[in-house]
Amino acid sequence: MKNILIIEDVEDHLEIVKLILEQNGYNILVATTGTEGLNCARTNSPDLVILDVVLPEMNGYEVCKEIKNGTDTKHIPIIMLSVRSNPEDIETAYKAGANKYITKPFNLEDLVKEVKNHLGEEQK
Amino acid sequence: MRTNGENCYLVKKTGLRPFKRCMYCDKNVQDCFGFQFFVVVMGIIGLLLVMFTIRDLPILAIEITIIILLMLSFLGYIASKETNEIVLTNHLLKELNFELEKRVSQRTKELKLVNFDLQKALRIKSDFLRNMSHELKTPLTTVLGYISILSEKQAGDLNEKQIKMLESMKKNGNDLLHLINQLLDLSKSEAGSLGIEEKEYDLNKTISEATVNIEYMASKKNISLLVQSDERISSIFADHERIKQILVNLLSNAVKFSDNNSDVIISTKDEKDHILVSVKDSGIGIDRGDLKYIFEPFKQLAPEISAKYGGTGIGLSIVKSLVEAYGGKISVDSHTGKGSVFSFTIPKKKV
Numbered sequence A: 001m002k003n004i005l006i007i008e009d010v011e012d013h014l015e016i017v018k019l020i021l022e023q024n025g026y027n028i029l030v031a032t033t034g035t036e037g038l039n040c041a042r043t044n045s046p047d048l049v050i051l052d053v054v055l056p057e058m059n060g061y062e063v064c065k066e067i068k069n070g071t072d073t074k075h076i077p078i079i080m081l082s083v084r085s086n087p088e089d090i091e092t093a094y095k096a097g098a099n100k101y102i103t104k105p106f107n108l109e110d111l112v113k114e115v116k117n118h119l120g121e122e123q124k
Numbered sequence B: 001m002r003t004n005g006e007n008c009y010l011v012k013k014t015g016l017r018p019f020k021r022c023m024y025c026d027k028n029v030q031d032c033f034g035f036q037f038f039v040v041v042m043g044i045i046g047l048l049l050v051m052f053t054i055r056d057l058p059i060l061a062i063e064i065t066i067i068i069l070l071m072l073s074f075l076g077y078i079a080s081k082e083t084n085e086i087v088l089t090n091h092l093l094k095e096l097n098f099e100l101e102k103r104v105s106q107r108t109k110e111l112k113l114v115n116f117d118l119q120k121a122l123r124i125k126s127d128f129l130r131n132m133s134h135e136l137k138t139p140l141t142t143v144l145g146y147i148s149i150l151s152e153k154q155a156g157d158l159n160e161k162q163i164k165m166l167e168s169m170k171k172n173g174n175d176l177l178h179l180i181n182q183l184l185d186l187s188k189s190e191a192g193s194l195g196i197e198e199k200e201y202d203l204n205k206t207i208s209e210a211t212v213n214i215e216y217m218a219s220k221k222n223i224s225l226l227v228q229s230d231e232r233i234s235s236i237f238a239d240h241e242r243i244k245q246i247l248v249n250l251l252s253n254a255v256k257f258s259d260n261n262s263d264v265i266i267s268t269k270d271e272k273d274h275i276l277v278s279v280k281d282s283g284i285g286i287d288r289g290d291l292k293y294i295f296e297p298f299k300q301l302a303p304e305i306s307a308k309y310g311g312t313g314i315g316l317s318i319v320k321s322l323v324e325a326y327g328g329k330i331s332v333d334s335h336t337g338k339g340s341v342f343s344f345t346i347p348k349k350k351v
Helices: A011-023 A034-044 A060-069 A087-095 A108-118 B002-014 B018-054 B059-151 B160-190 B203-220 B240-256 B303-309 B315-325
Strands: A003-007 A027-031 A048-052 A078-082 A100-103 B199-202 B224-228 B235-238 B263-271 B274-280 B330-335 B339-347
Touching: A003 A011, A003 A034, A011 A027, A011 A048, A011 A108, A011 B059, A027 A034, A034 A048, A034 A060, A048 A060, A048 A108, A060 A078, A060 A087, A078 A087, A078 A108, A087 A100, A100 A108, A108 B059, B018 B059, B059 B160, B160 B315, B199 B203, B203 B224, B203 B235, B203 B240, B203 B263, B235 B240, B240 B263, B240 B274, B240 B315, B240 B339, B315 B330, B315 B339
Parallel strands: A003 A027, A003 A048, A048 A078, A078 A100, B224 B263
Antiparallel strands: B199 B235, B263 B274, B274 B339, B330 B339
16 A cells, blocks of 8 residues: 655645545555654655645745655655645746646545556556 | 026916016016116216317217217117026026926926835735735635535435535535636736746647536527637647636626527637637627726626626736737727627747
């Protein structure tokens, strides 16, 4: 079973993403702050990270950069999820090393599709 | 001339009517020159006295000399008076000009300050709109997310009534999201930061994707969406998402303002250096007087019309900003009761 780490501070958003991914057979790890998320990524080395932008302590861009700079973590695909939809926000995310940027509110099916895609799983 | 300083001051104080003011000055000037004239006459009399004391000269010669001297002094007086008037007028005009320049620069400075404040206010408004839109999206993500989970029966079975309710919630939630996105686009267009990402794309595909968005709305009024595309057009180099957004906006307006059982026609035409896309309806049309305001933000038609059809009054202004952001043009042709044709161009660009 593949592990997915969700770093999200909005409780309901965390719950929704968790529900939909668990339903699709993934094992979920959660973190609600930037630093907690980064530590979790370093110790557990998940198969994929779902990352919010606005987070306490350390923002999503910084967490993304740190994960992508770590020798043991740089291979982990990162999907960023945020309400911010300005072109400059999206650009910052990709510059920080994000593999995909999805704006909230997101379509649940699309999210699952992207997760499978980045885990290299075949899609029906 | 400095003795007339007070008169010049009068011009400053009483404003912008130099000629009237100069005439007023003339009286004083004449008084001033009267004194000069008195000096000249006294000089002549003095000279005559000297001549009479000489007595050697014949009386006639003395008389002629007196007349010539008198005439000369009179001419001199006239000339000096006119010259002085011109000099004075010039001086007054210069003072006036200086005063005007000073006022203009003062007003320019004031206008610059006002302009700066206005731009600042506009920036604050745009920032507010953007932040507010993002803030609104956070709770909406929760609402739409749980609606999806519930409708997919991932939290348990639902009866038909509950499914119908959830569908309505989903539709309204998406409408709300659309409004928020429009607000965001408005703030972006005001800040001049509407992102345009151009790539090669099939225009017909863009049109069919846009019509899919409107189909449900059109079917409710039994309106047919017809596409008449120019066969010469295949793929275009443009921002597919933005073109789709423009089309969805124009199509939803066309459907909204059309009568039941009518047609809405989308046509494309290859024209020399651009592609023309038109959306034609046979709806209520736009009054001639309203046409020039139609693309302005927050402008809506007569209150009774907006009350009947609803809307925020920002859709068309966003459409215009979008078209202009990629270098196109938008126009409208409409007659009350006969319908409207909205046309926009897509410049042909090299891939």
